[in-house]
Amino acid sequence: MIFSVGRVLNLAYGVYITLGGYIYYLTAQSLGIPKVPSFICAALAGAGFGVLIYLLLVKRLQGNQVAIEISTLILAVVMQALIILIFSPSPKTMWPLVPGVLVIDEVRVSYNVVVAMVTSWAVIAAVLYFVSRTHTGRAIQAVSMDPKGAVVSGIDPQRINLITWAVSGALGAVAGVFLATYTQLDPGMWVAPLIIAVAVVIVGGIGSIIGSLVAAHIIGFMETVTTTVIAAELRGVTTMALIILVLVISPKGLFGKEEL
Secondary structure, three states, X not given: OHHHHHOOOOOOHHHHHHHHHHHHHHHHHHOOOOHHHHHHHHHHHHHHHHHHHHHHHHOOOOOOHHHHHHHHHHHHHHXXXXXXXXXXXXXXXXXXXXXXXXXXXXEEEEHHHHXXXXXXXXXXXHHHHHHHHOHHHHHHHHHHHOHHHHHHOOOOHHHXXXXXXXXXXXXXXXXXXXXXXXXXXOOOOOHHHXXXXXXXXXXXXXXXXXXXXXXXXXXXXXXXXXHHHHOHHHHHHHHHHHHHXXXXXXXXXXXXXXXX
């Protein structure tokens, strides 16, 4: 969404994931706050961090994409160092959001993974509804397609960018909570999701929110098949190969449009 609306690559996006996981860990496991309020706190922390990045960094460097990309990458490294300083560099194990195991024909799947899958579909449906059915969502689409035309129509691009960064931060933090509960919590856990996020933007197509959603499912399916059927060590190789293939065959991506 950020790239679609602001035409900038947020290389600190993975920090939302790490921040969401650690905020949930702090509130739910360290302070003993119930899961639902802790989950909400994590989402709000991600949204707030996204807003701060936009107001204090991106807005001031608007128009200089290279400076924004370098600055957000440096910010990600700084945030990792701060997390190590506060929580220590050692990985932490988080309790599952929903304990228990579902057994289907001798195949064991944790309830936590099932809930994560259902929640992701629900969030995707909510985002699609928000973008396509609400006034703000249609404004986001307008800014994404033609920022100058959106201004002529009375839309404030700065406000839309702010909302987009907030929503993006909240979604990243929610993803971080689920990721940490079925893997582990680690200060460097932002790197792999960042690579996947860049791949999603490239494969789905610059300026296409729908394309990003489709590409996310394609890449997720490919990585799951690769780690399950071939080898876990090749997890990122198929994603990189897909990026190269898309850039060679269709540089604008699967659903991308030519810049106006």
